[in-house]
Amino acid sequence: MSSPINPAFETDVNAADQDLPVVNAEDIRIWYGTPKGPVRAVDGVSFSIRRGEILGLVGESGSGKSTIGRGLLGLLPPGSVIDGELSFKGQDLLALSPKERFKYRGRNLAMIFQEPLTRLNPLMRVSEHFAETLRTHFPKISDEEIETRSLNVLKVIGIPPSRWLAYPHEFSGGMRQRIMIALALVLQPAFVVADEPTTALDVLVEAQIIKILHDLRENFDTALLLITHNLGIIAEACDRVAVMYAGKIVEIGDAVEVFSNPQHPYTQELLRSTITLRTDGLHSIPGAPPDLIDPPSGCHFYPRCPKPMEYCPLAEPDMLNVHGGASRPGSTDAACWHLQLNDVPADKRGPLERDEIAAFEEA
Amino acid sequence: MSNGSLPRYILQRILLVIPMMFILLTVVFLLLRVAPGDPITASVGGKLSPEVIAQKRALLGLERPLIVQYLEYMWNTVTFNFGETITDNTPVLNIIRDNGGATLTLTLGAFAIAVFVGIPLGRWAARKRDSARDTIIRIFGIVSFATPIFFVALLMQLFVARPLGLPTSGIASPKIMFTVATNPTTHVLLIDSAIQGDWGAFGDILLHHVLPCFTLGMMICGVFIRMVRVNLLQTMQSDYVEAARARGIHERRVIKKHAFRNALVPVVTVIGLELSMMLGGAVLTESSFNWPGLGTKLMHYIMARDYVGVQGIVTFFAVAVALISVIVDIANALIDPRVRF
Numbered sequence: 001m002s003s004p005i006n007p008a009f010e011t012d013v014n015a016a017d018q019d020l021p022v023v024n025a026e027d028i029r030i031w032y033g034t035p036k037g038p039v040r041a042v043d044g045v046s047f048s049i050r051r052g053e054i055l056g057l058v059g060e061s062g063s064g065k066s067t068i069g070r071g072l073l074g075l076l077p078p079g080s081v082i083d084g085e086l087s088f089k090g091q092d093l094l095a096l097s098p099k100e101r102f103k104y105r106g107r108n109l110a111m112i113f114q115e116p117l118t119r120l121n122p123l124m125r126v127s128e129h130f131a132e133t134l135r136t137h138f139p140k141i142s143d144e145e146i147e148t149r150s151l152n153v154l155k156v157i158g159i160p161p162s163r164w165l166a167y168p169h170e171f172s173g174g175m176r177q178r179i180m181i182a183l184a185l186v187l188q189p190a191f192v193v194a195d196e197p198t199t200a201l202d203v204l205v206e207a208q209i210i211k212i213l214h215d216l217r218e219n220f221d222t223a224l225l226l227i228t229h230n231l232g233i234i235a236e237a238c239d240r241v242a243v244m245y246a247g248k249i250v251e252i253g254d255a256v257e258v259f260s261n262p263q264h265p266y267t268q269e270l271l272r273s274t275i276t277l278r279t280d281g282l283h284s285i286p287g288a289p290p291d292l293i294d295p296p297s298g299c300h301f302y303p304r305c306p307k308p309m310e311y312c313p314l315a316e317p318d319m320l321n322v323h324g325g326a327s328r329p330g331s332t333d334a335a336c337w338h339l340q341l342n343d344v345p346a347d348k349r350g351p352l353e354r355d356e357i358a359a360f361e362e363a
Numbered sequence: 364m365s366n367g368s369l370p371r372y373i374l375q376r377i378l379l380v381i382p383m384m385f386i387l388l389t390v391v392f393l394l395l396r397v398a399p400g401d402p403i404t405a406s407v408g409g410k411l412s413p414e415v416i417a418q419k420r421a422l423l424g425l426e427r428p429l430i431v432q433y434l435e436y437m438w439n440t441v442t443f444n445f446g447e448t449i450t451d452n453t454p455v456l457n458i459i460r461d462n463g464g465a466t467l468t469l470t471l472g473a474f475a476i477a478v479f480v481g482i483p484l485g486r487w488a489a490r491k492r493d494s495a496r497d498t499i500i501r502i503f504g505i506v507s508f509a510t511p512i513f514f515v516a517l518l519m520q521l522f523v524a525r526p527l528g529l530p531t532s533g534i535a536s537p538k539i540m541f542t543v544a545t546n547p548t549t550h551v552l553l554i555d556s557a558i559q560g561d562w563g564a565f566g567d568i569l570l571h572h573v574l575p576c577f578t579l580g581m582m583i584c585g586v587f588i589r590m591v592r593v594n595l596l597q598t599m600q601s602d603y604v605e606a607a608r609a610r611g612i613h614e615r616r617v618i619k620k621h622a623f624r625n626a627l628v629p630v631v632t633v634i635g636l637e638l639s640m641m642l643g644g645a646v647l648t649e650s651s652f653n654w655p656g657l658g659t660k661l662m663h664y665i666m667a668r669d670y671v672g673v674q675g676i677v678t679f680f681a682v683a684v685a686l687i688s689v690i691v692d693i694a695n696a697l698i699d700p701r702v703r704f
Contacts, residue, residue: 073609075605075608075609102611103611104611105608105609105610105611106609106610106611106612107611110609110610111606111609113602113605113606113609115602118601118602118603119602119603119606120603120606121603121607121620121621121625122603122625122699122700122701123624123625123628123698123699123700124620132607132612132616132620133610133611133612136610136611136612136613136616137611167700167701169700169701180606183610184610187610187611
């Protein structure tokens with residue numbers, strides 16, 4: 001992989017893997033062990049990301065977005081288990097020993113975190129962060145090369161070279177997030193996970209950071225998984241979007257298509273909940289995300305769905321390509337029985353009788 | 364910007380010693396005057412007639428107004444004129460010179476033991492939280508801190524000294540007190556014996572240090588264990604440690620450079636406080652082990668209500684504490700750039 005910012009590292013292999021997806025996840029499952037039993041935080045998630053592509057991952061708190069991001073890098077906390085197939089440029093990462101897998105971290109798979117204020121070591125200068133990171137992956141790199149490569153990246157990100165020797169506390173939150181991004185990009189990783197990178201920042205800074213992330217593919221040709229609960233960011237920055245609910249992807253497709261023509265009831269509800277200047281009343285989805293220790297049977301969303309059928313609690317719908325797309329036909333996959341009515345027995349298509357969700361349950 | 368403020372910070376910190384010393388000396392002066400009794404009545408009260416006692420008091424200037432005595436005391440301290448003790452007419456500076464060495468080697472030895480035992484133990488405990496070794500180390504930490512020094516000293520003398528063949532009293536065997544100690548160059552016995560090339564005496568003095576140093580070191584070792592452990596546990600969970608892991612930094616380096624180094628910042632502050640506490644502990648340790656240091660002398664002069672002696676030694680301790688706190692602050696600023704505002 002090369003970039004106009006810095007020359008490619010010699011060890012990078014090119015050409016052969018151009019057409020392979022950078023990251024391919026098949027049926028990823030992640031459990032957390034808790035005293036009450038295992039939590040299925042991620043339950044059979046599949047997606048793939050190509051070079052230079054930005055996939056947005058959106059969902060409520062607790063839907064398993066961040067867990068996927070951490071799982072991809074192997075940063076899950078002790079007591080968690082990951083299963084499925086996760087390949088990076090054709091190499092199955094989960095089949096590797098922890099030590100082998102560790103080599104991918106930083107160099108090939110990078111992560112940008114939510115809270116930039118606390119992510120830099122307060123006792124280390126910016127220069128020391130870069131030197132440590134580059135030396136770890138390229139032990140023979142010279143001091144001059146460290147400085148040139150780092151300053152090149154910092155310049156693109158908007159940090160002037162005069163701040164090279166400064167300490168983290170001398171920067172604002174937005175600048176620290178830029179340094180974190182530069183720190184990830186200086187290794188020229190093929191894949192970056194950005195886990196809610198703008199949540200802690202104000203709106204103007206947010207726009208700057210999103211712009212930087214959006215420009216990644218031009219400057220670095222990086223594939224990006226952008227995790228967020230902010231639908232506006234997805235619409236602005238992403239090529240494709242995956243909507244998660246209760247540990248599963250319920251809809252995935254072209255960003256424009258998903259936003260203009262949402263297929264899954266959850267996506268529709270989520271889009272109705274956004275606030276615009278024309279909003280004159282808040283819409284929310286009643287109820288709360290389900291308990292993932294003991295998730296609902298069938299479709300996980302039926303307890304909160306506005307139009308559940310009798311069949312919904314009985315079986316789980318598969319992801320299915322949706323043909324009826326308006327702008328880009330066939331670009332969306334969704335998992336909802338309404339989209340595959342042919343598979344629902346005729347006598348189970350009636351509306352589901354359901355207890356009203358009381359307001360207090362939302363807590 | 365990040366570097367320029369360091370010298371200014373150090374200068375600021377050193378200048379702050381002046382008001383700090385002023386307050387310390389005032390407290391020392393007031394505490395001694397508030398306590399009932401004075402050196403004359405304590406030493407010869409009841410034996411001499413009131414006229415003679417009044418005469419002796421006047422000779423010492425004890426009849427003058429407090430404010431005059433206070434100003435005189437402050438001036439004398441500033442000019443390093445600590446005077447002569449009332450009870451045995453020895454210049455206080457000589458006492459500090461002759462006995463300071465023993466206190467110095469005792470506290471430094473104890474401090475070294477506390478640092479080299481406490482910090483690694485705390486680090487080791489934190490690496491496996493809530494394991495058996497963590498629990499044992501934590502209990503050891505709290506017990507060693509909570510046990511009074513004189514009790515630890517007693518246990519050491521009763522149960523440790525004999526099996527290991529360690530001396531339980533004094534800083535050297537009597538014979539050495541007549542050879543090395545009577546011919547001082549630095550007044551630090553350990554160094555003097557080395558200078559004189561008397562390695563037999565050096566070993567003997569070193570052996571005498573073992574039990575007192577461990578007794579005193581144990582007290583603050585517990586603090587170090589718990590401070591290092593809890594801070595390391597905290598930094599291991601910190602966001603920047605996870606971010607370093609995400610960049611692929613090797614785990615050994617993450618622990619050393621990111622977790623452990625950052626965990627030491629609050630520990631350095633505590634080290635300063637503990638060094639001051641050790642001077643208090645040294646007084647107890649010295650009386651328990653019959654150690655010829657400043658603590659033993661201080662006890663002696665307190666019993667005798669010797670204002671000049673107590674004042675001199677306490678003032679010396681106060682200066683030492685003030686200097687230690689400056690050194691610790693500078694050390695902290697060197698480690699943590701956020702301190703150099």
